[in-house]
Amino acid sequence: MSAPSSDAIFPVPASWQRRAWFDNAAYRRDYQRSMHDPQRFWAEQAEHLDWFHHPTRIRDVSYGPEDIHIRWFEDGVLNASVNCLDRHLLERARKAAIVWEGDDPAESRTLSYAELHAEVCRLANGLKSLGICKGDRVTVYLPMVPEAAVAMLACARIGAMHSVVFAGFSAESLAGRIRDCDAKLLITADEGMRGGRRFALKANADEALKRCPSVQACVVLRRTGGEVAWLDGRDRWYHELVDHQASNCEPETMNAEDPLFVLYTSGSTGKPKGVLHTTAGYLLAASLTHRYVLDYHDEDVFWCTADIGWVTGHSYIVYGPLANGATTVMFEGVPTWPDASRFWQVIDKHRVSIFYTAPTAIRALIRQGDAPVRATSRKSLRLLGSVGEPINPEAWLWYYNVVGEQRCPIVDTWWQTETGASVIAPLPGAIATKPGSATLPFFGVEPVIVDEDGRVLEGECEGRLCLRDGGPGMLRTLYRDHDRFVQTYFSACPGLYFTGDGARRDKDGYFWITGRVDDVINVSGHRLGTAEVESALVAHPEVAEAAVVGYPHPVKGQGIYAYVTLKANTQPSDELRNALGQWVRKEIGPIAAPDQIQWASSLPKTRSGKIMRRVLRKIAAGDTTDLGDTSTLADATMVESLIDGRRTIA
Ligand code: ATP
Ligand code: MG
Secondary structure: OOOOOOOOOEOOOHHHHHHOOOOHHHHHHHHHHHHHOHHHHHHHHHHHOOOOEOOOOOEEEEEOOOOEEEEEOOOOEEOHHHHHOHHHHHHHOOOEEEEEEOOOOOOEEEEEHHHHHHHHHHHHHHHHHOOOOOOOEEEEEOOOOHHHHHHHHHHHHHOOEEEEOOOOOOHHHHHHHHHHHOOOEEEEEOEEEEOOEEEEOHHHHHHHHOOOOOOOEEEEEOOOOOOOOOOOOOEEEHHHHHHOOOOOOOOOOEEOOOEEEEEEOOOOOOOOOEEEEEHHHHHHHHHHHHHHOOOOOOOOEEEEOOOOOOHHHHHHHHHHHHHOOOEEEEEOOOOOOOOOOHHHHHHHHHOOOEEEEOHHHHHHHHOOOOHHHHOOOOOOOOEEEEOOOOOOHHHHHHHHHHHOOOOOOEEEOEOOHHHOOOOEOOOOOOOOEOOOOOEOEOOOOEEEEEOOOOOEEOOOEEEEEEEEEOOOOOOOEEOOOHHHHHHHHHOOOOOOEEEEEEEEEOOOOOEEEEEEHHHOEEEOOEEEOHHHHHHHHHOOOOEEEEEEEEEEEOOOEEEEEEEEEEOOOOOOOHHHHHHHHHHHHHHOOHHHOOOEEEEOOOOOEEOOOOEOHHHHHHHHOOOOOOOOOOOOEOOOHHHHHHHHHHHHHO
């Protein structure tokens, strides 16, 4: 088996050039326009939204060094829920807005645009009856059920900010996020369902609320019927709250720069940041990228597998698709339950045409082999997307060959909670793809690569990825911590937004994300991105997943320490360990060969599925007294077994 060549190019299929929104010439022309005449370009794009008052002031952006401010469409007035609901009622009232697929394959539910509109209005009226007003914060701690989207849109309708907290988080993590934004109300459920198991939500909420004096009321959705404790005066059943409410609710008039939501980042690198997004710029970025990068057309069924608790769920389950009048699939379950065919079964069941998932899910499924995929049809699919981490060329090729049967282009979309929407990604009708590259910037986005001293590099180069402009979807601040906002994003490279990621630009101007800058390994003065070494390891036929970190090495400064998860039926052995060393040596060069390889049955990940290398770094260094903030870790027990495994190596 040959290793993937990073030079492989997948041209735009001829049929796509005709059908997609942009061909190559059109992309280049509009990208140039967005750079050279942003006021005009974005004034035109703004017409994709429905306004109560159209904006005349389009773009007022400064990334410093002195003044840092980001304002878009400043004098425009609109409401996000009107854009996602009301404006579709004339033509699409009976079209499916949300197709919900339950954890149990026998359960599904469809809400038309008319039904979703009514549900949102009822809850909006209910929230008002509880005293929630424009500007208040509402924390949403719900499983993947339509009511989660309803809650977000109901907040948007009355001008309250939502803060969605992933339902897998503990009471402590929930409390921290409620307190950080002083939420007045919490919306939760009795329990959630995932992979055939129930998990407690109300019990966690009760625990959290002991430490959250700002919360005056707790609205509880009945999802499983499981038993819950009840605090009279504070707790309200969701169904009782909405039952007698009118199915119409006058939308609040919102200024373009009024806050829409606050959302905490995954916490891969440390304490989560309360990213604040405002109304118009965010909504436009989410809907335009959903239309152009994910190539949404009217007849599509769109499925993004992210959780609503992450920005990907916000932008590509709720705001982007609904603003475009799309049918958006919402999935409560997991990819491997009841069996490893589940994703593909759901695609067949709902005739999904555009599918958007994360490398972590793809790698988990690769581990199960091709048979669970081949057992399904997937004929409805025409486009595949990836987001969340660098996608290794090997995983990219499997996604392309096995899942998409070489018929579906792949869009690898690089972005962050902070950017609100995709910022580096191919437009599938315009840009030839290369496995492992997020390719080229979206309209209005100007990425630059700088060296360690902050000097801008030109042409083919590698360094730190910054943005001179990130477009209208950029965060406006960190909630109530503007100093941290300036410090985190604008102090490393004055005048630029620093992403925290490293990147390489190749001869075609394509961007390759090399991993987080914090994760770069310096071996005898050579800087190596984690993504590159991990991709080489994953390209080996026996390897399912790999995480690479640096550790103190007496000679080289840093040595390379690799944690390797093998495919389902492969046994670890010293021969394999040696073979992997040789393999990387051949793929990248002797400098990248791991000094240590530790077998790992699984890797520590954030709850959004990202490998937490900072914890692995500590373990590799044998320094496990303080692992830092691990509240966003999905499975803390596995860390113990990695620490044990480390002892056998040392
Ligand atoms: P924190 O900022 O709290 O450490 P986080 O960065 O994991 O958490 P997110 O905003 O959810 O929080 O993730 C954004 C990051 O995910 C990016 O900065 C990048 O490192 C990674 N990422 C997302 N998409 C891609 C992609 N297509 N290719 C490479 N990396 C990606
Ligand atoms: Mg980040």
